[in-house]
Amino acid sequence: MIDTIYVEEAAASHPRVRDLLARHSRALVVPISGYGEVFNRGHQSFRLQKRKPSLILAAKRGNLVLEAPYGIGGERNFYFSHVLNCLYDCRYCFLQGMFRSAHYVVFVNYEDFQEAILRTADLSPGEEVYFFSGYDGDSLALESLTGFADAFLPFFAGNLRLVLELRTKSVAIRPLLAREAFPNCVVAFSFTPESFSKSLEHGVPPNEQRIAAAAKLAERGWRIGLRFDPVLYAPGYERLYRELFERVFLSIPPESIHSVGFGAFRLPRDYFTRMARQYPEERLFASPLEERSGMVSYAAAVEEEVMGFCRERLREHVPERQLFAY
Numbered sequence: 001m002i003d004t005i006y007v008e009e010a011a012a013s014h015p016r017v018r019d020l021l022a023r024h025s026r027a028l029v030v031p032i033s034g035y036g037e038v039f040n041r042g043h044q045s046f047r048l049q050k051r052k053p054s055l056i057l058a059a060k061r062g063n064l065v066l067e068a069p070y071g072i073g074g075e076r077n078f079y080f081s082h083v084l085n086c087l088y089d090c091r092y093c094f095l096q097g098m099f100r101s102a103h104y105v106v107f108v109n110y111e112d113f114q115e116a117i118l119r120t121a122d123l124s125p126g127e128e129v130y131f132f133s134g135y136d137g138d139s140l141a142l143e144s145l146t147g148f149a150d151a152f153l154p155f156f157a158g159n160l161r162l163v164l165e166l167r168t169k170s171v172a173i174r175p176l177l178a179r180e181a182f183p184n185c186v187v188a189f190s191f192t193p194e195s196f197s198k199s200l201e202h203g204v205p206p207n208e209q210r211i212a213a214a215a216k217l218a219e220r221g222w223r224i225g226l227r228f229d230p231v232l233y234a235p236g237y238e239r240l241y242r243e244l245f246e247r248v249f250l251s252i253p254p255e256s257i258h259s260v261g262f263g264a265f266r267l268p269r270d271y272f273t274r275m276a277r278q279y280p281e282e283r284l285f286a287s288p289l290e291e292r293s294g295m296v297s298y299a300a301a302v303e304e305e306v307m308g309f310c311r312e313r314l315r316e317h318v319p320e321r322q323l324f325a326y
């Protein structure tokens, strides 16, 4: 339930804004000249706002498509963010260190994103170009607000050279089930072992539900990505990850799996400091972490051990060519 909606002047007449306002007719609507005046304001409490975020509707300007720092098999990798922030509240999420505000920002000018995507792809004629949509938020969790999947799935379905990765922890798969699967879309579900998920991923549907959602999509022909990111450490992590991998790979048929990614728990130092200040009681931030080259992570030996363990176990389930470490 959204109580307050800030509307940027430049976006006010956009049909998506009109539609959202009509659907939230009880919300207080506040006109603003630019989304940054609310979103980037100083002295905000991310933690407090997270309890009841407002919605900011804006038009994205400048670089709409940016080079992605990772890939899942393609040479050319980009990301775009139609939304900033997330419905869920994962304690390790870098967004709470990166943004001052927990309000949801939806950039409504999807047609400009699509033009920018086409322009970017034109720079690599004849090549597959990958576009990641879940970088600054969850691709599907806010679907009822954003209508993102409904707008972008037909666009990518009509441009087979462009590969879309939707990255999610949600089970909001209705827009996908409502249409035919197409080969250049990877629906990537992120997992941590259930006990980590319960203590750290607040508001996220249980693993079983997400596995069931991924299995259902696989059954309907969608290509599935599996993401184990961040890989977390605790005594006995081996059993937790072994069980998780067995559960997931038992449910998703190998022929439906596009790629499997796993990534170390790492945060830029400034983000980590802000996050630890917000949640001083959080055990994750009190665990033995160290700083290397401006990034806070587990001690090198611990990181090597857990990443090595996961790589070995994952190789029992998928060929090396489908496995990507971040």
Ligand code: SF4
Binding pocket: 085, 086, 087, 088, 089, 090, 092, 093, 094, 095, 136, 137, 138, 168, 169
């Ligand atoms: S689901 Fe992803 S984007 Fe959302 S809070 Fe968790 S880590 Fe952050």
